Amino acid sequence: MPVHNIVRGAGNKRKLVHPAQLTLLGFLIGIAAGTALLALPISRTGPGGATLVEAFFTAVSAMCVTGHVIVDTPTYWTGFGQVVIMVLIQVGGFGVMTFASIIGIAVVRRLSLRSRITAAAETKSVGFGDVRSLILGVLKISLIIEGIGALILFFWFLLRYGYSVGEAAWFAIFHAVSSFNNAGFALFSNNMISFVDDPVVSLTLCAEIILGGLGFPVIVQLLRHGGNRLKWSMNTRIVIAATPLLLVAGTVYITLIEWNNPATLGPLDWQTKLLAGFFQSVQTRTAGFNSIDIGAMSEASQFGMTALMFIGGGPAGTAGGIKITTFAVLFFILLAEVRGDGVVNVFGKRLSRAVHRQAIAVVLLSVGVVATSTISIMLLSGLPLGPVLFETVSAFGTVGLSEGITPELPVAAQLILAVLMFVGRLGPIGFATALALRERAVLYELPKERPIIG
Amino acid sequence: MPVHNIVRGAGNKRKLVHPAQLTLLGFLIGIAAGTALLALPISRTGPGGATLVEAFFTAVSAMCVTGHVIVDTPTYWTGFGQVVIMVLIQVGGFGVMTFASIIGIAVVRRLSLRSRITAAAETKSVGFGDVRSLILGVLKISLIIEGIGALILFFWFLLRYGYSVGEAAWFAIFHAVSSFNNAGFALFSNNMISFVDDPVVSLTLCAEIILGGLGFPVIVQLLRHGGNRLKWSMNTRIVIAATPLLLVAGTVYITLIEWNNPATLGPLDWQTKLLAGFFQSVQTRTAGFNSIDIGAMSEASQFGMTALMFIGGGPAGTAGGIKITTFAVLFFILLAEVRGDGVVNVFGKRLSRAVHRQAIAVVLLSVGVVATSTISIMLLSGLPLGPVLFETVSAFGTVGLSEGITPELPVAAQLILAVLMFVGRLGPIGFATALALRERAVLYELPKERPIIG
Ligand SMILES: [K+]
Numbered sequence: 001m002p003v004h005n006i007v008r009g010a011g012n013k014r015k016l017v018h019p020a021q022l023t024l025l026g027f028l029i030g031i032a033a034g035t036a037l038l039a040l041p042i043s044r045t046g047p048g049g050a051t052l053v054e055a056f057f058t059a060v061s062a063m064c065v066t067g068h069v070i071v072d073t074p075t076y077w078t079g080f081g082q083v084v085i086m087v088l089i090q091v092g093g094f095g096v097m098t099f100a101s102i103i104g105i106a107v108v109r110r111l112s113l114r115s116r117i118t119a120a121a122e123t124k125s126v127g128f129g130d131v132r133s134l135i136l137g138v139l140k141i142s143l144i145i146e147g148i149g150a151l152i153l154f155f156w157f158l159l160r161y162g163y164s165v166g167e168a169a170w171f172a173i174f175h176a177v178s179s180f181n182n183a184g185f186a187l188f189s190n191n192m193i194s195f196v197d198d199p200v201v202s203l204t205l206c207a208e209i210i211l212g213g214l215g216f217p218v219i220v221q222l223l224r225h226g227g228n229r230l231k232w233s234m235n236t237r238i239v240i241a242a243t244p245l246l247l248v249a250g251t252v253y254i255t256l257i258e259w260n261n262p263a264t265l266g267p268l269d270w271q272t273k274l275l276a277g278f279f280q281s282v283q284t285r286t287a288g289f290n291s292i293d294i295g296a297m298s299e300a301s302q303f304g305m306t307a308l309m310f311i312g313g314g315p316a317g318t319a320g321g322i323k324i325t326t327f328a329v330l331f332f333i334l335l336a337e338v339r340g341d342g343v344v345n346v347f348g349k350r351l352s353r354a355v356h357r358q359a360i361a362v363v364l365l366s367v368g369v370v371a372t373s374t375i376s377i378m379l380l381s382g383l384p385l386g387p388v389l390f391e392t393v394s395a396f397g398t399v400g401l402s403e404g405i406t407p408e409l410p411v412a413a414q415l416i417l418a419v420l421m422f423v424g425r426l427g428p429i430g431f432a433t434a435l436a437l438r439e440r441a442v443l444y445e446l447p448k449e450r451p452i453i454g
Numbered sequence: 455m456p457v458h459n460i461v462r463g464a465g466n467k468r469k470l471v472h473p474a475q476l477t478l479l480g481f482l483i484g485i486a487a488g489t490a491l492l493a494l495p496i497s498r499t500g501p502g503g504a505t506l507v508e509a510f511f512t513a514v515s516a517m518c519v520t521g522h523v524i525v526d527t528p529t530y531w532t533g534f535g536q537v538v539i540m541v542l543i544q545v546g547g548f549g550v551m552t553f554a555s556i557i558g559i560a561v562v563r564r565l566s567l568r569s570r571i572t573a574a575a576e577t578k579s580v581g582f583g584d585v586r587s588l589i590l591g592v593l594k595i596s597l598i599i600e601g602i603g604a605l606i607l608f609f610w611f612l613l614r615y616g617y618s619v620g621e622a623a624w625f626a627i628f629h630a631v632s633s634f635n636n637a638g639f640a641l642f643s644n645n646m647i648s649f650v651d652d653p654v655v656s657l658t659l660c661a662e663i664i665l666g667g668l669g670f671p672v673i674v675q676l677l678r679h680g681g682n683r684l685k686w687s688m689n690t691r692i693v694i695a696a697t698p699l700l701l702v703a704g705t706v707y708i709t710l711i712e713w714n715n716p717a718t719l720g721p722l723d724w725q726t727k728l729l730a731g732f733f734q735s736v737q738t739r740t741a742g743f744n745s746i747d748i749g750a751m752s753e754a755s756q757f758g759m760t761a762l763m764f765i766g767g768g769p770a771g772t773a774g775g776i777k778i779t780t781f782a783v784l785f786f787i788l789l790a791e792v793r794g795d796g797v798v799n800v801f802g803k804r805l806s807r808a809v810h811r812q813a814i815a816v817v818l819l820s821v822g823v824v825a826t827s828t829i830s831i832m833l834l835s836g837l838p839l840g841p842v843l844f845e846t847v848s849a850f851g852t853v854g855l856s857e858g859i860t861p862e863l864p865v866a867a868q869l870i871l872a873v874l875m876f877v878g879r880l881g882p883i884g885f886a887t888a889l890a891l892r893e894r895a896v897l898y899e900l901p902k903e904r905p906i907i908g
Pocket residue numbers: 065066067182183184286287288398399400
């Protein structure tokens with residue numbers, strides 16, 4: 001089914017819904033199969049199989065590339081179980097990236113065709129003629145980036161840490177897949193805390209995470225046009241501008257607050273403090289590894305990370321959250337208002353007015369979902385706001401960072417987190433797409449009126 | 455200076471800025487005078503005068519009708535000090551109501567004149583020819599509503615509780631003023647906890663609070679047109695529809711969660727549970743009295759109240775927060791998006807597109823201000839997210855409800871709360887007005903483009 005057809009078949013609902021239905025079905029099948037496989041005795045190191053809740057929670061967490069765990073990945077699951085988890089991560093990350101790219105490009109193209117002005121530029125800039133070549137493109141880019149990361153990690157594990165060839169290869173591949181797909185699953189019981197002062201492991205994971213989080217359309221434009229910004233779409237410009245800003249802001253914030261915390265950065269030298277600050281900042285974009293104890297961080301750091309996790313990464317990538325572009329749209333609206341502009345211009349283009357409303361709708365619904373889940377889990381567990389909000393935003397943003405409370409939550413609360421991962425993974429994309437595809441010309445307008453604001 | 459001139463003098467910035475400058479100046483003078491008077495030894499019961507921080511914090515809290523306290527109002531201040539507090543409350547509440555009404559009506563009229571369609575209806579519906587008669591109108595309505603409340607309380611204190619005539623009169627007047635102006639200052643050390651099962655005191659205060667929180671333009675329209683909804687403005691319709699919804703939602707939420715809490719509603723009979731649930735729900739609109747121990751409520755209740763306090767009351771009244779209308783605008787945008795409407799229609803009128811952006815701007819800035827203060831106070835005090843967020847939202851929304859931590863905060867944190875009350879009192883009105891008055895026609899538009907959302 002050529003993308004071109006999806007785009008041109010604007011009046012044909014069946015074709016448009018197709019990729020969304022396929023993705024939803026794929027996720028449900030993946031989760032069901034993952035749950036079944038993980039519940040087998042062969043997946044668990046201990047006697048018997050995992051409980052249904054453990055298998056289901058882990059399958060959802062892997063498929064939705066979140067990384068929240070209620071059992072310890074390296075000790076609870078066998079090598080077979082870990083392979084199942086890795087495959088789920090790869091399929092889940094690939095699935096969302098493909099789906100969001102197809103749909104995102106279709107929306108941008110179809111709606112741009114109306115204005116006829118940017119259509120040519122947009123189409124050329126992404127320019128995959130059909131779904132098959134787009135899928136192959138996503139696959140190729142994923143495997144190449146994961147492959148490079150895995151190679152670096154392989155040689156480092158082999159030479160620096162003296163792993164056997166087989167061990168080094170397995171650990172390298174698993175963590176490359178887990179990081180590029182922003183999954184945050186680790187094969188170490190303390191996640192990445194042992195590597196807090198290892199720049200090779202830390203920065204390789206960070207590079208994978210950031211690239212996966214930029215999103216496929218951005219990577220493609222960077223590969224095609226490099227630094228030629230005139231050819232970048234608004235989407236690429238926003239993601240490329242905002243990602244470093246968020247990363248630096250997070251690094252400065254975390255490093256400053258935790259500088260003297262004896263349980264986190266306190267005992268480290270200043271280079272390692274910076275490395276660890278940067279590493280945790282990158283994790284909010286939304287990988288979910290940790291190289292210091294998240295639960296031991298100051299409440300202020302945790303709250304700041306909660307905000308960053310809610311924003312998340314770039315659209316049509318492996319990252320979660322409301323997405324950098326959604327956040328940026330709200331920011332540019334605020335900026336335009338403060339400047340007194342009647343329209344919102346972003347990097348020399350006008351931001352479509354329909355997008356204003358869509359961004360508000362996505363953010364409001366996301367806030368509503370997170371608030372409802374937070375209140376429910378507070379009532380179920382009796383835990384205070386800070387840690388519960390951290391955990392729900394982390395699940396909704398498919399981050400997987402944890403203050404350590406998730407394994408101890410009542411089963412009902414764990415199931416809420418599982419639903420939240422699923423909703424957080426597919427909800428914003430699906431909702432925003434549905435809104436965008438339903439945009440229509442206004443045929444008549446009622447007389448205008450305004451209430452008092454503020 | 456006739457309102458009409460403000461409205462017609464659209465090109466004349468001096469006249470438009472005038473009431474805002476006057477209000478700002480008035481608040482600063484009021485706070486300075488209040489601080490000076492409260493620092494006098496005659497204001498304090500103990501030896502010597504209050505400290506500068508105590509006097510300043512109390513003056514800001516009274517003038518901004520918040521009700522946050524760092525010293526106990528009935529025992530720390532003398533009768534003289536309490537009169538100073540009451541006068542500040544009356545002046546502050548009256549000042550904001552007048553300012554917001556003048557400015558709000560000017561904005562609505564001036565911008566409605568552009569469309570020419572609703573101008574006549576809007577102008578007639580409020581219809582104060584000049585500022586003097588508007589000020590007199592606010593004064594008359596305030597004094598009448600406060601007077602009725604004071605009379606009820608006077609006879610009740612006299613007959614039911616056996617106060618002397620003087621005592622009954624003083625307590626009645628103080629609490630009527632404090633409640634209509636949504637100030638939340640009480641002359642009882644445990645605030646209103648002694649009256650938790652007294653429906654007369656509870657409901658009289660609630661009625662004053664709700665009326666003050668509807669806002670002057672709504673009260674005027676109700677007096678003029680009664681139940682004739684066709685003549686109501688969009689502002690009145692939103693406030694009248696949303697206020698009961700928020701009150702009922704808050705009552706149900708608080709009553710259900712606290713039903714069995716032994717430290718709050720647990721020991722009460724079911725009628726008193728409902729009365730107390732309703733009473734605390736009303737306080738988030740944004741009076742700040744309490745008839746149960748707020749600090750002993752479940753974290754989930756406190757979080758829900760935080761959200762309600764952030765929303766606040768109707769515009770151009772004595773309530774604070776981002777205002778019900780601002781929240782409703784976002785809600786109606788979400789509703790329109792979910793329905794797939796290209797425009798946002800509210801009660802049969804189209805919501806001006808500029809208002810969409812203004813509401814987003816007000817909410818984003820408010821979230822930014824609250825988040826920054828929350829993080830600062832967490833760092834200064836080492837306290838966890840839940841109670842600090844409650845306290846900052848309570849200050850920003852000029853609510854004054856407290857979990858009891860404010861008196862123990864470091865001075866720097868108390869000063870942040872003082873600034874927050876001031877910013878919360880005048881910021882949203884001033885900011886939204888500045889935005890609205892700068893609205894201008896768009897002369898040219900750049901080509902349109904859209905990023906991927908969600
Ligand atoms: K993750």
